[in-house]
């Protein structure tokens with residue numbers, strides 16, 4: 001019985017871990033590569049879920065049509081934020097940029113409360129059939145979907161960054177901007193592309209969260225903080241670290257909540273970070289000179 | 294091939310170049326000399342469009358590039374090997390070279406040029422899969438020069454390529470500049486090592502506090518003790 005419980009909590013942890021991993025992957029691009037402390041990342045995550053909820057519930061779009069549509073909108077939102085705000089502050093100190101993202105977060109959260117109301121929202125997937133049984137372990141169809149979509153998105157992001165011309169240009173711009181400009185890489189476009197990609201990944205995490213649980217604008221800021229916890233855990237600048245850190249945090253929270261207490265669940269991440277940083281000051285996969293790829 | 298006409302440029306509110314005029318002819322090696330802080334690096338950065346001139350004009354290969362973007366300048370055939378190498382430390386040697394040819398879409402041309410770079414610098418071939426950050430200073434310098442050559446430039450701007458190199462490596466870099474020149478590429482060379490620059494170049498400009506104070510054949514400059522002492526500390 002106990003083994004069955006452990007497996008069940010672990011599986012739940014993997015599902016939550018997928019949300020964390022996707023969020024952290026997006027934030028890792030924006031923070032680890034672009035060096036922007038983006039407190040609006042959580043609001044963008046909620047925005048993805050909210051838009052998908054509107055698209056599937058109010059507009060009645062099927063899930064498979066709603067997802068690409070919402071991701072396109074998220075991409076456009078990312079382009080607009082980068083072009084309208086961040087590009088103007090590219091040479092600014094990190095503090096004013098951080099203040100701007102905090103302001104943006106407040107603006108987005110309140111706009112969502114105004115437009116979509118204060119009720120928690122779910123995303124309709126159409127996968128409401130009976131759950132799967134693996135021995136004692138139960139998993140709903142929507143959770144299988146969330147794990148599958150996350151895995152594909154994480155893999156696609158990795159291929160993009162490690163193995164394509166665009167990904168190589170991204171790494172070049174953030175490692176050594178002057179050399180990138182001299183090689184003829186269009187710096188402004190790479191910044192816009194990277195931020196839009198980070199925003200879209202946050203939005204996808206929000207969509208999947210809404211498909212499994214619910215989304216609410218008030219979770220935006222705690223979610224942003226958690227995403228920072230995950231990338232510090234995994235090692236700043238390391239994309240595999242962001243994924244690993246996300247899964248680990250999801251697992252730890254779920255097992256703690258299942259066996260010990262649900263009261264301190266949100267503290268688990270912080271304790272985990274402190275414990276890991278004591279032994280590995282640059283996080284799980286962060287080399288002292290930080291690496292990615 | 295390259296002409297600067299009264300170029301004024303700087304950073305923020307500070308003006309560094311005060312009306313610089315200079316030219317590099319087809320197939321020429323020209324040195325740009327001057328004390329530290331004279332504005333040599335600023336001149337090169339303005340030519341390759343990292344900085345926008347406040348006044349004056351820049352022409353390259355018959356085209357006005359005064360207000361061009363850096364990638365347009367690269368596409369016209371101008372490559373700039375920056376001060377302190379600036380290789381991408383967390384990318385492999387091969388990735389660094391491939392990115393040097395970012396503006397080139399012909400895969401075979403890229404492969405052929407990489408072969409040429411490996412022939413000039415065999416050590417880069419040996420270490421092609423290693424992170425550039427792991428190379429020694431001299432090897433990084435070779436990589437930086439090789440990367441600049443990957444776009445098949447007509448004019449190469451070199452900013453202190455001998456900085457931090459042993460005398461032996463310095464000779465190797467000098468050999469490479471000669472080989473590049475022999476292939477018909479023009480070179481604008483910034484150097485602290487005056488004797489190296491005077492041997493490689495046929496003409497030299499001397500820059501001081503953002504102004505050109507001398508423009509003469511290197512043969513004449515080598516004999517001009519007053520000029521050497523006044524501006525070049527030798």
Ligand SMILES: Nc1ncnc2c1ncn2[C@@H]1O[C@H](COP(=O)(O)OP(=O)(O)O)[C@@H](O)[C@H]1O
Nearest residue numbers: 304307309327328329330331332333334335336
């Ligand atoms: N990024 C910068 N911002 C402000 N001033 C700069 C910057 N880079 C260089 N300078 C100043 O411009 C002047 C010329 O510098 P530089 O062109 O690097 O000289 P050189 O290459 O001849 O040694 C120096 O006084 C230097 O302090």
Ligand SMILES: [Mg+2]
Nearest residue numbers: 333334335376
């Ligand atoms: Mg300099």
